Amino acid sequence: MYKVLIVEDEDIIRKGIAYTMDWMGMQCTVVGEASNGQEGIEKIDSLKPDIVLVDIMMPVMDGIEMIRKAKEEGKHSFKSIILTSYADFDYAKKAIDLDVSAYLMKPVDEDELKKDVAKIISEIEKEREYIQFSEKKASVEDLSEVFIKSDKENDYVRQILLVTKERYAEKISIESLAEEMGVSASYLSRKFKSATGTSYLDFLNKYRVQKAIKLLETGKYKVYEVSDMTGFTDYKHFNTVFKRYTGVAPKEFVK
Numbered sequence: 610m611y612k613v614l615i616v617e618d619e620d621i622i623r624k625g626i627a628y629t630m631d632w633m634g635m636q637c638t639v640v641g642e643a644s645n646g647q648e649g650i651e652k653i654d655s656l657k658p659d660i661v662l663v664d665i666m667m668p669v670m671d672g673i674e675m676i677r678k679a680k681e682e683g684k685h686s687f688k689s690i691i692l693t694s695y696a697d698f699d700y701a702k703k704a705i706d707l708d709v710s711a712y713l714m715k716p717v718d719e720d721e722l723k724k725d726v727a728k729i730i731s732e733i734e735k736e737r738e739y740i741q742f743s744e745k746k747a748s749v750e751d752l753s754e755v756f757i758k759s760d761k762e763n764d765y766v767r768q769i770l771l772v773t774k775e776r777y778a779e780k781i782s783i784e785s786l787a788e789e790m791g792v793s794a795s796y797l798s799r800k801f802k803s804a805t806g807t808s809y810l811d812f813l814n815k816y817r818v819q820k821a822i823k824l825l826e827t828g829k830y831k832v833y834e835v836s837d838m839t840g841f842t843d844y845k846h847f848n849t850v851f852k853r854y855t856g857v858a859p860k861e862f863v864k
Contacts, residue, residue: 611730612640614658616649616675617692618667622715626662626692630719635726646670646678653679658687660729664715665693676707688729692717735856765790765797766804777817778840783809817841818854825863832859 613632617623627639641656643649647669653661661679663672670678672691679685690711710732711725769786783801786809787794801809817839824835833844836859841847852858 610638611636611659611733612656613637614641614643614649614652614656614661614687615639616643616646616652616661616663616667616672618644618664620644622664622692626717630717630722635723636730637726646672646675649675650679653685653687657685659733660690660726661687662690662692665691673707676709680707688733690722690725690729765792765800769797769801769809773813773816777813777820778838780840780842781813813840814850815854818851821847821851821859822855822862825859828863832863835859 610633615623615627617626623642623644627642632639637660640658641652643652645667646663649661649663649672650670652658661676663675665672667675672693676689679687689707689709690713691709692713692715694715710729713721713725768790772786773781783798784794787797790797798809801812805812807815821835821839821841824830824838825832830838832847836842836844836847839847841850848858851862855862
């Protein structure tokens with residue numbers, strides 16, 4: 610569930626948005642409310658919302674200033690939806706400059722809100738995937754430190770990670786690794802998921818896509834060559850997996 614904060618000085622409007630909208634149907638939960646921008650900043654600091662619905666005209670601190678202050682240190686990455694009764698272009702422009710995701714007139718139409726929330730959730734998911742593949746470079750350089758959550762009884766898992774790092778371009782699976790290690794595939798699969806929080810196939814696909822991204826970024830190889838170089842012997846399967854994790858097909862990524 611995605612966390613939502615509502616910042617609106619008019620109590621009846623704030624409560625109406627919080628308690629009459631089908632937030633659960635939007636995959637969201639309202640974690641807090643605030644009646645002015647200063648209180649909104651404090652709630653953002655403590656609640657770490659994914660989405661903030663904020664009125665522009667409020668006492669103490671307006672919505673635009675609240676968003677600016679909350680984001681100026683770069684420690685908050687929430688998405689914003691501006692709520693206002695004022696169809697003022699200057700306000701809209703300021704909102705755009707702050708990378709606000711939506712601009713809704715009050716009274717808020719639930720169908721419009723649902724569309725905006727769905728779009729924002731899609732943006733959040735794509736950004737998280739991008740961060741996973743672009744910023745977690747340590748997952749490529751030192752797999753054992755990144756993916757092992759517990760130090761107890763993880764020798765098998767560490768071995769899997771080392772083998773994957775060395776042989777990701779080959780035809781490998783949890784079954785083949787289990788046979789090499791002399792244990793059952795189901796046991797090894799459980800151990801891996803317990804230690805890393807993900808299945809081996811999911812991990813292997815993500816790791817291969819990470820490698821594929823680096824190869825594509827060099828501009829030296831054709832997409833089908835990168836497919837072979839990263840263990841995807843089937844070109845169509847490579848396209849499917851790459852798009853599943855990055856949101857774009859390999860050829861689109863290159864462009």
